Each structure stands twice: as structure tokens, then as C-alpha cells.
Amino acid sequence: MSNKTFRRFLLGSALALPVAMGAASAATAEPYKVFLSMSYVGNDWQAEAQNMVSAMAVAHADQVDLQIQVAGPVAQKQIQQINAMVQAGADAIIVYPISPTALNPAIQNACAKGVVVFAYDSSVTEPCAYNVVTDQVALATESAEWVAEKMDHKGNLIFMTGVPGTSVDTDRNTAAREVFAKYPDIKIIAEPNGMWSQAVARKALTEVLATSSWDAVDGVWGATACVQSWSLQVEAGETDLVPCGAEGTNGMRVMMLPEGAIEGATGTYAPMGAPGISLESHPGAGAVALKLALDVLAGKEVQKLTYMPLDAVTSDTVRLCEDGSFEELVSGCNTFNPALVPAGWFANIANPDTPEVGFNAALVGQPE
Known part of the structure; x- marks a missing residue:
């Protein structure tokens, strides 16, 4: 449990205080310091994934202070950035790892300091980390x-x-x-x-x-x-x-x-x-990782491995969306008018577990 998590635990456990005072204390608690560590970013998928993480952070703005860093496809640079995030007081690190093993010592060090680490889409093998991936x-x-x-x-x-x-x-x-x-x-x-x-x-x-x-x-x-x-x-x-x-x-x-x-x-x-x-990796994996990291910081039990939705779309099942709202996405639409998004933009954004993020989250980083 990080120091900030412990402080929040104490605030929530002060049962002797009046309810109004307890509510005010909770409202003034500092948000968690969360870092997004990205590696390779040279494609539309990574840009969209970053937008969805940002949208999730906005949806939980009272809990999240999000900072984003990009290491590029160089494991050593990502290791250095993760170590710096820990030194900067990170409560959680959401990482797209460039390697499943190279980052393990840095992740292990982060966990030892009480930092919650979630890898998304591309997994890591360090046991203390959580993985949110597509099969x-x-x-x-x-x-x-x-x-x-x-x-x-x-x-x-x-x-x-x-x-x-x-x-x-x-x-x-x-x-x-x-x-x-x-x-x-x-x-x-x-x-x-x-x-x-x-x-x-x-x-x-x-x-x-x-x-x-x-x-x-x-x-x-x-x-x-x-x-x-x-x-x-x-x-x-x-x-x-x-x-x-x-x-x-x-x-x-x-x-x-x-x-x-x-x-x-x-x-x-x-x-x-x-x-x-x-079929494609779900670009909302990072957003799910952030949401689950907040659960871990709140003391909730979260599985070490979470699989994202994987829905095949063929010429027989392709279906045009009207507005891309969360309700429409979970009802089965899966494609958007080309006047709204570029061809390289990823359309597989539906996820019933994240009502905070939909079309605008993936496109411009704004929650529902």
C-alpha cells in the first residue's frame, strides 16, 4: 500500500468524525499520481489508446493526476523513465512495454516501493505487475x-x-x-x-x-x-x-x-x-488498466490478468454506427462513416466494462 493510499485509508476509517467532515476530507484528498509509459507510438492504434487513457483520466479527474511519457522502441530508455517515475512519487504506472522481460527489474523495483504497475496490450512477465491484454x-x-x-x-x-x-x-x-x-x-x-x-x-x-x-x-x-x-x-x-x-x-x-x-x-x-x-487488439486496454489500477489503489482485489473483448467482424457482420455512443457500440455497431475518421483509425472500441469511453474518447480523448 502506497503512502497516499494509506492516507486515504485513514481518512475513510475515521468513523468517529461527523459524516460531513469525513465527506469534506475525502473531497480534499490529493489525486493519485499516475504515469502513462508509452514505447513505440508510430501508428494510429497507439494514438487512439493514449486518447482513451486520457479520457478515462478525465472521467476520474478527482482521483487521477495523469502524466504521459514516451520512450520510443528502446527498452533502456523506458527502464530509465519508469525508474524516474518511481522517484517522482508515482502511485501507479500504466505501461505499454517494448519487451515482455527487459522491464522486469524496473517493474519489480516499482512494486517494492508500493507502486501499482499495469501493462496493457503487450504483456510483461514480472509477477508483481498486472496485465490487461487481448488474447x-x-x-x-x-x-x-x-x-x-x-x-x-x-x-x-x-x-x-x-x-x-x-x-x-x-x-x-x-x-x-x-x-x-x-x-x-x-x-x-x-x-x-x-x-x-x-x-x-x-x-x-x-x-x-x-x-x-x-x-x-x-x-x-x-x-x-x-x-x-x-x-x-x-x-x-x-x-x-x-x-x-x-x-x-x-x-x-x-x-x-x-x-x-x-x-x-x-x-x-x-x-x-x-x-x-x-480482429485487432483493443485500443481501450490502457483505459481499462487505469480503471483497474484505481481499484487496486482503493484496496479492491483485482485479477493479475484481464482479457479485453475480442469480436470478429466479417463482411457478413459489419455494421455502420450512427453516432458511436456507448449504448450504440455495445448494441453491436462496429464501423464509422469515413467522413468522421481516417482510414487508419481503429473501430474496435466497444467494451461493456468501460461506459466512460466511447467514440469521442478514442477520437479526441473526451469521456462520455
Whole structure:
């Protein structure tokens, strides 16, 4: 229990004081000092995740003083920042770890000083930390099986990888390879690295296609692979789009809608009935981690491992949202008008456990 938590415990336990005085004391308690430690931030998902953490902090502004630091894809810098956060009096640290193991000594030191540590999306192995993650093995397995089936379990596949070294990329790639290995007639012809970035993925795919053609490709798999592969096919005059999985971007889901589903939508960011399965890490994992950290600081029991919702969206289940309110999201809408958000923006933001955050939280960091 941190010193600030202990002080709050004493305030809440002063039963002999008048109720009005107890309420006033609680109201004047200082908010918890919470740090958000981000590593790689070069994509839309990380920006959206940061927005949702910020929105959760605003929703609990009486409890949270949030400070954000970015280390980049360098484990040593993130370690240094975590150590500095502890020295600065952190009550909780919410971290997107660049490595599942490299940060463990710094996390262990933080825990020893009474700091509550939550890793989100990408996990850590230090036992004192909490992890809020998407089941990456399930995500990769389901999406790879879908792509394999749409390929009739044969043909050439482009296999797109993400940020190397993270538990997310490692778990996904391992699980997907196991699926495709079951079908000897599926051949992985290229393994470009997209770094979970639309711009990087487009460049990587363009380089692959410089020595091949879409006629030689029967399927595509991997994060940030679908919007760019379909866009490149359309730009090349292709009309028979290849099956793709599994990013959760709004661009992918809009392209999966039937032609004409959105009036005025033109270009490649428009409904075209593209064959895909959309599954992605939930960008609200950090927001959930912050909410659970407040529970731990309040003395509540929280499980060490929390899984985020994982809902597959296919061409048969894609559904356009009207306003993106929390109520609409939990009722099943899963895609947004392209006039509202860019193609690389992630649409899988629904979570029944966080009514504080919805469309505006993910877009601009404002709670419901």
C-alpha cells in the first residue's frame, strides 16, 4: 500500500468524525499520481489508446493526476523513465512495454516501493505487475483460419509482421504460422514488416509487388495489411480483391461494407464488399488498466490478468454506427462513416466494462 493510499485509508476509517467532515476530507484528498509509459507510438492504434487513457483520466479527474511519457522502441530508455517515475512519487504506472522481460527489474523495483504497475496490450512477465491484454493467440488463430479457408487452403500468401520484440507480434506470428503450416498447399511468398503502421505497410507491400503481381497473390494476413493491400489492388485496376485478415481499422471495415452502403463515399476508402475478417487488439486496454489500477489503489482485489473483448467482424457482420455512443457500440455497431475518421483509425472500441469511453474518447480523448 502506497503512502497516499494509506492516507486515504485513514481518512475513510475515521468513523468517529461527523459524516460531513469525513465527506469534506475525502473531497480534499490529493489525486493519485499516475504515469502513462508509452514505447513505440508510430501508428494510429497507439494514438487512439493514449486518447482513451486520457479520457478515462478525465472521467476520474478527482482521483487521477495523469502524466504521459514516451520512450520510443528502446527498452533502456523506458527502464530509465519508469525508474524516474518511481522517484517522482508515482502511485501507479500504466505501461505499454517494448519487451515482455527487459522491464522486469524496473517493474519489480516499482512494486517494492508500493507502486501499482499495469501493462496493457503487450504483456510483461514480472509477477508483481498486472496485465490487461487481448488474447493474441486466439486473434491470430481465428483470422488465419478464416484467410486459409477463403483461399481454399491453397495458393500464395503475403504474411505481414508488426513491431518486433513485443509479445503481441511474437504471439501473433507464432500462432498464425502454426495455422498456415497445417495446409501444405499454402505458400508464404513474402514476409514484409509493416510496424503496425499504414504508411510503413504500404511501402513494404509496394516493394513486394515490385517483383510480383496481384495475380500471383491469393491471400494476405497480418496487422495493417488489409487496407493497403486492397487499396493497392484497386489502384492497379484489380476488381477481384484477395481475402485478408485481420486489422481492426475503420478503413478495412468500410471497405468490407457492400458497395453503395455509404452515400458520397468515394475512392479506396469506400464500401466495396472486400472479403475480410477484422480482429485487432483493443485500443481501450490502457483505459481499462487505469480503471483497474484505481481499484487496486482503493484496496479492491483485482485479477493479475484481464482479457479485453475480442469480436470478429466479417463482411457478413459489419455494421455502420450512427453516432458511436456507448449504448450504440455495445448494441453491436462496429464501423464509422469515413467522413468522421481516417482510414487508419481503429473501430474496435466497444467494451461493456468501460461506459466512460466511447467514440469521442478514442477520437479526441473526451469521456462520455
